[in-house]
Amino acid sequence: MSIARIYTGGCQCGAVRYRAEGVLEDPHLCHCRMCQKAAGNYFLPLANAARDSFSVTRGEPGWFRSSEHVRRGFCRDCGTPLFYDMPGERFINIVLGSLDDPEDVRPHAQSGVESRMFWFAQIARLPEKETDVAGQAGREHHLAILESNRQHPDYDTDHWPPED
Known part of the structure; x- marks a missing residue:
């Protein structure tokens, strides 16, 4: 369960940063086909941030209106998906992988399961390995x-990219 605190995050290159205060509600994995396409992945992890305690602290996200009711925010420079927004609602959805500390928010539900990959039940049984750095070449x-x-660090910086 999310706790009340300050959450920060942003895109991979650091051009767009954001801040949300309070509780991130309804943390979930959305498997719908539209979220799959928006994330370029098999699902999109999302949570609601109260709009009145949310702000973009650096840059300006690009927006794509994926339907009449939804727009999706992303970094125009590196393409990182950041937001799922339904204008007029009291909240904005943050893409959980863009948080500086994504492990802080554990999904509690799944939606769009009609499009979930049928083989997801097998993931825990797949072979695992850490990043291979064995040997001199590695x-x-x-x-x-x-x-x-060139990835922005997982905390706010005064300037990015760093000055040479």
Whole structure:
């Protein structure tokens, strides 16, 4: 269950940042086909933030009206999905993976299950592995990615990208 606090988040490149105060309500996974397409994934994790305690703190998201009733906010620079918005409602949905600490909000329900992948019940049985950095080539590749990483850190910054 979400607790009352300050939640911050943003896109991968840091061009768009946001802040929500209070409780993130109705944390859920939406499996509907429209959310699948918007996320480029098998589902979209969402939670409601009260509109009166929500603000964009950096940049301006792009918006795509995916239906007559819904618009979806995203970063125009890196494409990160950020918001599911029904203008006129008292809340805006935040895409949970865009939170600085996404583990803070655990989904309690699923919606759009008619479009859920039938094989999801098998996920826990799939083989698992951590990021492979074994051997010199693996370490060099991992270090090259770390050294060229352009991903915004999981906290607010005064300036982004960092000044050289």
